[in-house]
Structure formats: C-alpha cells, structure tokens
Amino acid sequence: MQYDWLDWMKKPLNDMLQDCQQQAEFFPQEEQQEILGRFRALTRSIKYAIQPATYYQAWEELIALQRYCRERRELLTLSIQDTEDSEVEPSAIEKDSTAISVAPYRPVPIGQHKLPPLRYSYDALEPYIDRETMRIHHAELHQKYVNDLNKAEKQLQNAREKRNYDLVKHWERELAFNGAGHYLHTIFFDIMSPGAGGEPKGDLRDQIIRDFGSYRAFKEHFSQAAEKVEGGGWALLIWSPRAQRLEILQAEKHQNLSQQDQIPILALDVWEHAYYLKYPNKRKAYIENWFKVVDWNRVNDRYDTARRVLWQPY
Structure with missing residues (x-):
C-alpha cells in the first residue's frame, strides 16, 4: 500500500537528494556511494511503507543523513583550510595513522559493536600504568x-x-x-599516549582558562572530582552544547549522575580495576600520575569537533 500523498513528497525528496549529492562531492568515492545508496534505500522505504511507524522512521533517518552530509562537508572544508593555513603537506596528514578523523556514516548494526584496538602496546604507559x-x-x-x-x-x-x-x-x-x-x-x-602529559595548548587551553580561570584550577577541580567519586566511576571533562562551555562531571558506575545533553572530551576511569594492581587504595597517586600520560593533542581534537555542536542556550 502506498500513501496518497506520495506525489506530494517527490519534490522534497528530490531536493534532499540533490543536496546530499552536492555535499557528497567532497567525500571519498567509497563514502559517496555508501551515502547515496543509503539515501535511495530510505527513499524506497518511504515509498513502499505499509506501517506509519516505518514511514516516519525512514523520514527521520533521511533528515539525519542530510544533516550528516552537511556537517561532514563543513568539517572536511575546515580540515582542508587548516591544512593550507599550517602549510602541512596532505601526504603527511594521510600518513599519520594516529590522527583523529571525521568518521564516515556507518551505523553499527544492532549487536555488532567491537572492541577498538589500542594505538600502543600494553606496556607503553609504564611506569605510570603497568x-x-x-x-x-x-x-x-x-x-x-x-x-x-x-x-x-x-x-x-x-x-x-x-x-x-x-x-x-x-x-x-x-x-x-x-x-x-x-x-x-x-x-x-x-586520549592516553606514551610520552604525553604536559598541559593543553591552543583553543582548548583558552577555553579551559575561560571556563575555570586557569589550567591549575581546572586540574585541581578535576582531580578532586575524580578522587571523591563514590565507589567505581569516572571524572569527565565535557562540552555542553546548551551552556556552550566546558564543565566537569562525576559519573558513578558509568552512567549515573551524568548529564544527557553533553559530549565528553576527557575521561578518567577511577574504578579500582583501572589502578589497583599498581596503586592499591591509592587513588590520589593514580590520578596524579595519570595526567602524565594524557595526550592533550587528542583531547584538543575531540574538543575542536565537539564545540561545533551548539544548541539554543537556556
């Protein structure tokens, strides 16, 4: 059964397809094909939907896909501009396997999450983490x-x-x-790396100073929050798209006490399994040494991506 208003939808669907095609011209060829194939599949779902729920779900996914294409192109454009401004050869960036890149639109199928591989060996963070x-x-x-x-x-x-x-x-x-x-x-x-540590630089440092007064004040606040998590949990530095600033949160277990409308950019695990072999009942010492392996370049990359998400402030 097809809905009577299908003819009415032809123009908006064509407009959305043209928009996605224009944005996707900037994507790698494989990703272009994947995006446009997904678009056509969703269009078919709309056209032949029997249940209203299927129809509305396909429309929502289609709108999300169009939004992704626009944001993806914007990030790629900014990445190109940053490369030109810094006079770094593209080949050097392409060869940097540790760089954080914008991920293509590839939803994880239900029940098929995988363990991400580490970028370093298990002993690479010694003597701070064994x-x-x-x-x-x-x-x-x-x-x-x-x-x-x-x-x-x-x-x-x-x-x-x-x-x-x-x-x-x-x-x-x-x-x-x-x-x-x-x-x-x-x-x-x-966000950990061997030979890392030190202090953040650039835009992230500026934002930390704006929101916490100084890096010293941030580190002291973050360390105290981590030390005082009750039981197992986390200390998080997050970007709040609504408040449009950085905040420090605790999370008990993994999900309790946190906020929903936020993007973590720095996360410290203070469950005992993260430190008990080397720091039995010495959480404070673990926290102090953990800062010596924080890779602020990668944290800054996360911040640079997260800060582009802005909601209407209230």
Whole structure:
C-alpha cells in the first residue's frame, strides 16, 4: 500500500537528494556511494511503507543523513583550510595513522559493536600504568562491556519483534550501563599516549582558562572530582552544547549522575580495576600520575569537533 500523498513528497525528496549529492562531492568515492545508496534505500522505504511507524522512521533517518552530509562537508572544508593555513603537506596528514578523523556514516548494526584496538602496546604507559593492568582493563573488562552491550541490544530487538516488554526495564538498564562503559573506555584509552602529559595548548587551553580561570584550577577541580567519586566511576571533562562551555562531571558506575545533553572530551576511569594492581587504595597517586600520560593533542581534537555542536542556550 502506498500513501496518497506520495506525489506530494517527490519534490522534497528530490531536493534532499540533490543536496546530499552536492555535499557528497567532497567525500571519498567509497563514502559517496555508501551515502547515496543509503539515501535511495530510505527513499524506497518511504515509498513502499505499509506501517506509519516505518514511514516516519525512514523520514527521520533521511533528515539525519542530510544533516550528516552537511556537517561532514563543513568539517572536511575546515580540515582542508587548516591544512593550507599550517602549510602541512596532505601526504603527511594521510600518513599519520594516529590522527583523529571525521568518521564516515556507518551505523553499527544492532549487536555488532567491537572492541577498538589500542594505538600502543600494553606496556607503553609504564611506569605510570603497568602492563598487566592495561591488559586486563582493555582485553578483558572493556571486551565484556562490548559483549554485554551487544547482548542487551539484541534482547531489546527481540522484545520489539515479539512485542513482549516484560523484561524491558532490565535490558534498558544493561544497555545504559554497558553502552556507557564501552563508550567511556573507548575515550579513556584513546586520549592516553606514551610520552604525553604536559598541559593543553591552543583553543582548548583558552577555553579551559575561560571556563575555570586557569589550567591549575581546572586540574585541581578535576582531580578532586575524580578522587571523591563514590565507589567505581569516572571524572569527565565535557562540552555542553546548551551552556556552550566546558564543565566537569562525576559519573558513578558509568552512567549515573551524568548529564544527557553533553559530549565528553576527557575521561578518567577511577574504578579500582583501572589502578589497583599498581596503586592499591591509592587513588590520589593514580590520578596524579595519570595526567602524565594524557595526550592533550587528542583531547584538543575531540574538543575542536565537539564545540561545533551548539544548541539554543537556556
């Protein structure tokens, strides 16, 4: 069954397709094909939708895809401008496998999250974080969050298909706990590097001084927040698109006490599994030494991307 207003939708759909095609001209060829293929698939879903829910979901995904294309082009344009301004040869950037890049639109299928590989060896952060702690933390504990996140997603998909929501509260809790655990650990491992430390520079440093008064005040506040997390949890430096400034938050477990409308750019894991082998019951010493492996260049890259997200301030 097709909806009577399908003819009415032809012009907006064509306009959206032309807009996506224009933005995608700046994308790599493989990504262009993937984006336009996804667009056409969503258009077919709209055209042949039987249930209203399918129709509206396809429209929402189509709008999100168009927005992604525009933001992706803007970031690519800014990246090119930054490269030209700094007089860095493109080949040098292409060869830098550690650089944070804008990810293409490739949604993770339900229940198919994977453990991100480390950019460094398990012993690379010694003497500040020991090899065995890193191995257990990444290969076993982070992997378990990934496995349990996948399980929760599949169970909720099964509930939708069977329209049986008797256990929805349990699986939503598992989704929140393990999803937050997976995403925060991904940030945590990514923003550390051997031979790093020091202080932030550039735009991130300027923003820290604006929002906290000085880097010293920020570090003291962040360290105290991390030290005083009750039980297992996190200290987070986040960008708030609504307040349009940086804030420091605690998170108990992975998801409690946090804010929804925010983007973490720096994450410190203060669960005991992150430090107990080298720093048994000495969380403060672990926090002090952790700053010696923070890679502020990567944190700045996250900040530079996050600060482009701005909501109407209230």
